[in-house]
Amino acid sequence: MRCPFCGNVDTQVKDSRPAEDHVAIRRRRFCPACGGRFTTYERVQLRDLVVVKSNGRREDFDRDKLERSVRIALQKRPIEPERIDQMVSGIVRRLESMGETDISSKQIGEIVMERLAAIDTVAYVRFASVYKNFQATDDFEDFLAELAPPQPKSES
Numbered sequence: 001m002r003c004p005f006c007g008n009v010d011t012q013v014k015d016s017r018p019a020e021d022h023v024a025i026r027r028r029r030f031c032p033a034c035g036g037r038f039t040t041y042e043r044v045q046l047r048d049l050v051v052v053k054s055n056g057r058r059e060d061f062d063r064d065k066l067e068r069s070v071r072i073a074l075q076k077r078p079i080e081p082e083r084i085d086q087m088v089s090g091i092v093r094r095l096e097s098m099g100e101t102d103i104s105s106k107q108i109g110e111i112v113m114e115r116l117a118a119i120d121t122v123a124y125v126r127f128a129s130v131y132k133n134f135q136a137t138d139d140f141e142d143f144l145a146e147l148a149p150p151q152p153k154s155e156s
């Protein structure tokens with residue numbers, strides 16, 4: 001597994017243990033080249049999903065992108081990281097169990113909103129308001145930038 005910090009491909013697994021009620025294996029990894037530490041998750045992938053954007057473009061479903069958007073929506077909210085992992089896994093399982101390889105970005109957004117609404121109203125409103133503006137462009141990076149909460153002024 002390539003080190004996300006320096007690009008070295010020769011990283012070491014320091015610890016492996018079940019996560020998310022044994023749906024995943026969590027591995028703590030260490031990069032001897034730069035001393036960086038990072039975590040990877042190993043999961044069963046039932047099928048390769050393809051996301052169809054509103055402009056018709058297709059791209060492979062990327063769990064990391066989904067996870068980033070959920071994490072940003074939940075930034076500074078009192079939600080356990082483990083709970084976020086479970087939520088993302090739940091969304092992916094739902095997508096995989098829909099029986100279709102092609103899934104529209106709109107369907108994914110709606111499922112994310114539904115799940116967010118169930119765990120955190122503030123994060124849901126944040127995600128939903130930004131999501132509605134970006135449906136037309138589908139620019140994920142713009143979406144994330146807009147989704148990120150404003151820098152805190154004096155809180156915490």
Ligand SMILES: [Zn+2]
Nearest residue numbers: 003006031034
């Ligand atoms: Zn490294």
